[in-house]
Amino acid sequence: MDISFTVVEQQFRKQVRGWLRANVPGERPLEPVDAHGFDKAWQRKLFDAGWAGMNWPKEYGGRGLSLVEQIIWYEEYAAAGAPAVGSSFVGLNHGGPTLILRGSEEQKRYHLPKILRGEVTWCQGFSEPDAGSDLAGIRTQGRIEGDEMIVNGSKIWTSFADVADWQELVLRTDPGSTRHKGLSWVICDMRSPGITIRPIRLMSGEHDFCEVFYDDVRIPLSNVVGAVNDGWSVAMSTLSFERGTANIYEQVKLQLRVEHLVKFAKSTRALDGKLLIEDSVVAEQLATHRAEVAALRAMTYRSVSEFAQKGQPGNEASVIRLFATELFKQIMATEMELRGASTLDFSYGDKGLVHEYFRSFAATIAAGASQIQRNIIGERMLGLPKSY
């Protein structure tokens, strides 16, 4: 086991750091429309400088970085204060990779370069009101007629639906089917007639999550990725693309947040005049958080190294996700406590700690809720029987 970086890796880090320091833009705008433009412009800048698609194969315009190089990229990216991926997320990290794995050559040639250049925005149409953790319960249907399908139904929790050009849409194309069978993964043009988008206001104040309604929306069959009625396997294949290196960005941000909190506690007095850090409960919480964020990084290094050595992923992804998301919420809760009564002054539209705290509840709910992660760990790692 070796945690040090080679000379070549250190040189790569220097190169990355140098470019980022010189090119990182200012703050991401708060206004959604401005933020969207910002995301696209930044992605274009990254692309022009050769820093787009870190983990995409070179043949599709990506950098094809090794796993360790990806780790270095994300560490430096977070440390440089570079912007979160924002509205470019689905295209870069979900839709694009799915096309790489299962798309036709025509689909790849058409969509992948546009995603990398920041010319288009993608959103995700998976969850429905009756299908969250139980994704196989989806009911939105695509009735096949000739060379197109006619879509009716609705999706929920679609981020950036109101600014997206394309949607990765999973729907039921075999009318008699149930559960995982009879689903298709299709590329939906968000400007199609029949699509209605309704933003949902979150308890944190923003409304970038949307409901999307489909009323006889026509999608050509050439937009099906993989085979018709094989959509579940296409959706599952996306999971195999990510090696966990992108987690590093959030981990470094979390580490910086904890450091900021420690400095705050060391320099701020409570009402009784004592420094916050002199309260042993506060000190214990912060000491534990520091240890845990360090461990989180070690877990990702280990998991990535395991893949690099064995050529196939280990089974720690759910462990890392569960631990990271629960830890994130705990740290946000600690910060809320330390900031005290100033947190009472929150109202919708405010950004900053309280907004981030309310938003943080999504971490253990989205992309596999904690309860599901625990089921996966219990069943796949410990061999316990299924519960349902």
Add this chain to the structure above:
Amino acid sequence: MNFFPSSDEEELRIAAERYISANLSLQGARAGNIDARAGLAEMGFFGITLDEASGGLDLSHAAELLVFAEMGRALAPIGAIASAVAAPLAAKASNAALAGEIAAGRPVALALAAGDRIRLLDPVGADLALLVEDDNAQLFALPALDAINDSLDVTTRQAVVDRAAVSTLASEQGGRARNHLQILASAYALGSAAAARDLGASYALTRVQFGRPIGSFQGIKHPCADMQVRCSVALAQTCYAACAVDGGHPDQDFLVAAARKLAGNAALENGRTLIQVHGGMGMTDECDAHLFLKRAHLLQFLLPSSRATLLADFRAAA
């Protein structure tokens, strides 16, 4: 950067695992591991980081950690930690002969400071004791011991001596021995946490209630999953800390303290969960569950991490 065990490290770990499963048992641990020490010494486990000239294997802290985690699973003697830290300490104090004897199996008790007295863990047959504090370490010669008593850890006996009654044979200033002992205490904690997880999962598969294995109920499955998470967290950080010490990382004190805290917590919380998963049987002496809970409690006292170290400013960038 390659932070997964190499094939050499994995071979060493497997060799340790094989030896331990053939020669140590929970039954033997309950009896105090009386005959375990000699065999472990013969395998070279007490001199893994000791230099070759003094009779050691001259391997890394990372390699030693992997072996001690396997020992920790089997509730191996606490004295093994004392020996493994004492041998290189003696060598660094230019007493290669003593280092060699310790590596070859001369028993060393693990000392905990207690005011003007010293508590000795695993003192049976020992005429040496190792006391490691935050910034210094000492190897003592022991007088004859008056009484040897039980401790809350079924596997470990203990005794008490006056500080005035021991004489220093070798000493070292600084935190090197502290980091070493904390890594090995973390390794034992890791092992105990992992064994608790395995015992819990195994029970959850075989115990049937309401017509099905209790592991199919999320009320049991989820605590078992949490045991796994604690093990993964502790393992990753302890390996990282050992590598940090091996590589002279500027923040090794923090990294070791973080491992110590997380591993100790994993052993204790997994021990508690293990009792709960076992239900009524978990309350009995006969069931092995309590062995891991009690070992975890004892480990809490082996150089717990200092909060000041965990909160100190970093030397290297994040």
